Amino acid sequence: MKEYSVVPNKDATGWFVKIEDVAPTDEFDERDKAVEKATEIAEQNKPSRVLIMDKNHEVESERKF
Template sequence: MKEYTVRPNKDADEWFVKIEDVSPEKSYPKMDEAIRHAEKAADDNRPARLIIYNHHNDIVDEKTYR
């Protein structure tokens, strides 16, 4: 199962979608944009898990796509 994450940069002014929490696939200026992209990627590549972090790097949501 692939794992996708949405994480902010250190200043939380850019949001990254990462696969397997390695290198960023793409960056977005807004968290909502990054979440939309990550949800689509996880949905298209089932089975997958999506973990979303806030600007404090706390997990705010987890979703599993089967």
């Protein structure tokens, strides 16, 4: 199962979409846009899951596809 995550940058001024928690693929100004992109990628690469982190890098929610 592939894992994608939405995490804040170090200043919490932007949001990254990461694949397998390795390298960021995209950076967004808004968290909702990052979640939308991660969900889109995960749906195209089933089975997969998306971990959505808060600004403290704690898992806020998880979505499975």
